Amino acid sequence: AQTVTQSQPEMSVQEAETVTLSCTYDTSESDYYLFWYKQPPSRQMILVIRQEAYKQQNATENRFSVNFQKAAKSFSLKISDSQLGDAAMYFCAYRSALAGGTSYGKLTFGQGTILTVHP
Amino acid sequence: NAGVMQNPRHLVRRRGQEARLRCSPVKGHSHVYWYRQLPEEGLKFMVYLQKENIIDESGMPKERFSAEFPKEGPSILRIQQVVRGDSAAYFCASSPRITGEEKLFFGSGTQLSVL
Numbered sequence: 698a699q700t701v702t703q704s705q706p707e708m709s710v711q712e713a714e715t716v717t718l719s720c721t722y723d724t725s726e727s728d729y730y731l732f733w734y735k736q737p738p739s740r741q742m743i744l745v746i747r748q749e750a751y752k753q754q755n756a757t758e759n760r761f762s763v764n765f766q767k768a769a770k771s772f773s774l775k776i777s778d779s780q781l782g783d784a785a786m787y788f789c790a791y792r793s794a795l796a797g798g799t800s801y802g803k804l805t806f807g808q809g810t811i812l813t814v815h816p
Numbered sequence: 817n818a819g820v821m822q823n824p825r826h827l828v829r830r831r832g833q834e835a836r837l838r839c840s841p842v843k844g845h846s847h848v849y850w851y852r853q854l855p856e857e858g859l860k861f862m863v864y865l866q867k868e869n870i871i872d873e874s875g876m877p878k879e880r881f882s883a884e885f886p887k888e889g890p891s892i893l894r895i896q897q898v899v900r901g902d903s904a905a906y907f908c909a910s911s912p913r914i915t916g917e918e919k920l921f922f923g924s925g926t927q928l929s930v931l
Contacts, residue, residue, distance in 0.1 A: 701858075739924060740905060740907075740924050740925045740927075741922065741924045742859075742907065742909075742922035744919060744920075747919075788858050788859070790858075802847060802849040802864055802909060802911055802920055803849070803861045803864060803872065804851075804859070804861065804920070805861070806858030806859045806860070807858050808856070808857055808858050809857075809858050
């Protein structure tokens with residue numbers, strides 16, 4: 698079974714600064730997807746960024762980028778130019794890419810990191 | 817993302833009562849997933865349904881919990897004889913099909929409180 702670990706329960710950053718959230722995972726599969734989700738106080742789960750394991754290039758979405766280290770099974774999220782609206786709980790998640798399986802919507806989540814942004 | 821509708825947003829039940837949580841997926845989506853989020857934890861998969869079929873219920877507790885996704889109407893997660901440990905946020909997600917490229921759309925969850 699896959700596991701996802703977020704070792705930072707809480708992180709804080711000053712507005713306009715950069716912060717990195719850590720995530721490690723364990724799997725025996727070679728093909729999979731990794732995600733970062735944002736959960737603000739409204740509880741809505743918002744997809745921030747997605748990485749396919751077979752792609753060596755790190756995914757980037759505007760101010761959000763990842764550092765994907767497949768051999769180390771590490772998947773960190775970097776938020777540049779932090780904004781007050783970035784304050785939320787952030788979850789790292791894993792999904793198998795097994796063809797034909799029922800696992801496409803079956804995500805394994807980490808415990809989450811609460812991000813505080815100071816003005 | 818706002819297309820997945822869950823209701824009620826908050827549900828309070830006393831121990832021993834039944835809880836029924838409803839999820840209307842994005843229009844046209846035929847795949848629904850239920851997740852549970854206990855306090856201070858990440859979301860945990862419970863069940864995956866297609867229209868009128870349960871595909872994967874490996875995350876469902878063996879007793880008191882059931883789920884359905886009828887041909888017409890919303891998906892329902894039903895918890896019988898609730899206990900305090902059932903207090904959690906329950907999330908529904910939907911997708912139009914199952915491929916590795918598909919994005920999951922999440923609802924805003926139902927917060928169940930058991931007194």
